[in-house]
Amino acid sequence: MRLTLTALLLLASGTASAQSISLDTIKDVTKTLSSDEYEGRAPTTPAEDKTLAYIVKRFEAAGLKPGNKGGWFQNVPLVELTAQNVSNLEFTGGKTPVSLAYRKDMVIATYRVVPKIEVKDSDVVFVGYGINAPERGWNDYAGLDVKGKTVVILVNDPDWMSDKAEGPFNGRAMTYYGRWTYKYEEAARQGAAAAIIVHDTFPASYPWGVVQSSWTGPQLEQDTPGDHMDQSLAIGWITNDAAKALFASAGKDLSLMEGAAMQKGFKAVPLGLKASVNWDNAIKRQASKNVVGILPGTARPDEVVLYSAHWDHLGRCDAVDGDDICNGAVDNASGIGGLVALAEAHHKEGTTKRSLVFLAVTAEESGLLGSKFYAENPVYPLAKTVGGVNMDSLNTIGKTRDFVLVGAGKSELEDIVKPFVAAEGRVIVPEPRPEGGGYYRSDHFSFAKLGVPMLYGESGDDLLRGGKTAGGMAIESYTMKRYHKPQDEYDANWDWSGAMSDLNIYYALGRALADGDAWPNWYPDAEFRGIRDKSRAKAK
Incomplete structure (x- = not known):
């Protein structure tokens, strides 16, 4: 059953301010992981070791605990x-x-x-x-x-x-x-x-x-x-x-x-x-690694709310003007920056009733392999995973008036998030480019296929400065000139106001789920509803 607006507003009123999200953290993590030192973060290369060590360092500093039976990593067997x-x-x-x-x-x-x-x-x-x-x-x-x-x-x-x-x-x-x-x-x-x-x-x-x-x-x-x-x-x-x-x-x-x-x-x-x-x-057969951190819950620690982002990119790639490192700054060093910043903010706010899990997954660029492996071999049972948020490429072009639910019309998370979007002075709009199949292209899909509702939302095109024309041009420019190319590099002139607004929404949603009792489900006509119903029935 869908939650009423009154219930949603009560959830919203129980969340803390998200202003403790650190922009400096997001910038620092994004800049570091997308530097040439990390060689494009290709899994199973020496760059993976550097990347994992840095993520663990930032997770620890953010206040997270090792999330896999006392360890930070989940091995993901890969063949290259x-x-x-x-x-x-x-x-x-x-x-x-x-x-x-x-x-x-x-x-x-x-x-x-x-x-x-x-x-x-x-x-x-x-x-x-x-x-x-x-x-x-x-x-x-x-x-x-x-x-x-x-x-x-x-x-x-x-x-x-x-x-x-x-x-x-x-x-x-x-x-x-x-x-x-x-x-x-x-x-x-x-x-x-x-x-x-x-x-x-x-x-x-x-x-x-x-x-x-x-x-x-x-x-x-x-x-x-x-x-x-x-x-x-x-x-x-x-x-x-x-x-x-x-x-x-x-x-x-x-x-x-x-x-x-x-x-x-x-x-x-x-x-x-x-x-x-x-x-x-x-x-070459070699395991890569997912990184798992947790803020344990107090009342129902076995029930978890999940934040995910992929840490990998393409590594060394076809050179453009002599540059053969696909740095992956927006995609997805920025998402890891958001993951660390959200962990910091939740830790500062204090414990929640349910546990909050922060998952940095490998091999997204190779077909969602890290999230697929986690979903098929979960550290925390999927039947006890309430839902969560996936972040793949934060907004670096400025705040927008709109917020897009990728693959809208599927789960009750879309109802729960509405007051948090409104609190940012924004409106939910249809996907401007649904032909791209974005719902099937990032790590939330691995969880959805096995029944777990995950929100995949992002800024729309309607920029506060420049409107839809400027927003559409900026997104088109990134897609055509930088996406999956060496040009996806960190830029000190990026406008992070849109990313901060999006992260405020993700924070509030995660906080509401972690301090609430709701078990959001898929809508009755969603293709994943039957899987979730069976999973939850076994858990009760």
Whole structure:
């Protein structure tokens, strides 16, 4: 049942002022972790040791206690694959051969932990958006056998061009079916030897340079029994220009094929081409670490409220103007800065009835691996985890009039947070860029999938200084010029007023949950409601 406004206001009135949140702490942590000394904070590199030591130092100074049975760390078993001697991705059998160069025209990788990958003369099939959603009456693989074949897939959902969040796949608002992770998962379930996604900047929500920096160099995956042999041999991306050449070689027009794939009842199209690619893998198995700190509760210490942020970034990446360190200042040294500052503020305010847990997770950039491992192997049972807040990239462009709930319409946390947003003189608005699929791209999703409500909120576009025009331009500039690039560096001129306002909201929400009795649930029609109900029933 949803909480009444009166109950919410009572919760709000019981929280302390968040003005004890230290801007100096946020700046100092962000600046330090994003300095060249930390080499982009790639997991399982020497930079990880420096990063973890610094986070523990700041957690201790903030007043936290070691949160994992007297220790600060949770080991996360990872396997690192580094592609070497990568051949061109060759397509033959068409009007003209198409040869795509690694990094420039395509990126290629694998989940399989094997020393060599070879795809040879694999039949190529265009499978539209690569979606099999029986509950929506949609199956791009209907009547198709792609075992051993290479499937070419479009990014996002079939109705991404809609101006509204309405349609078979929520229109402009991306569903999980639009995420690249889902597309590779479904291709593997269908038995495809290789799955190649066609990049397009707007529906992907980032330029090709982001794909280059994220998908080249050492790639991490969770180290599990079976070495991921149930996955496709090869997964990757090709540029839009490369895709046009590929389809032209097959006697097809990419734009016409895209239009056809948007229609319900689309039938996959064999392209009459053969795909070949091969490379060697350097394999390294090594555990990375999540950092876990706690402020123990007094009345019900076994019930926990969770704050999370990822500490990792891309490490050494493709150089831009001679700089090959992806420092990750905004993404997500700033989030760790917020995590430490919130820990300080809660400690200064005093103990709460429930415990407050502060979780700095690893390998978010590799597919939410640290949070996924924690959620599947929780230090504190998920049935006893009340809910919490995830922070991924704080606002450094100034205070906004609006506050965005990413993936809105899912949980009762959205009701609980309303008075805290109002207290900041701000209003909750719909996501300005729902096509980016932000709800499926950060660590809260690992917890949501297993039933724990987590708030993922952020500043909107409507800046106090400059309005929506200035805000939209600033966000677009970051996405196109700095996101996942060496240019994401600390800037002493950043305006942190928006981040401070957001953190005030996160603080108040966490305090209300930790001192209250509420067990926020998912709304009845949310996809995670059944999981939470079963989990809580076992805990009672």
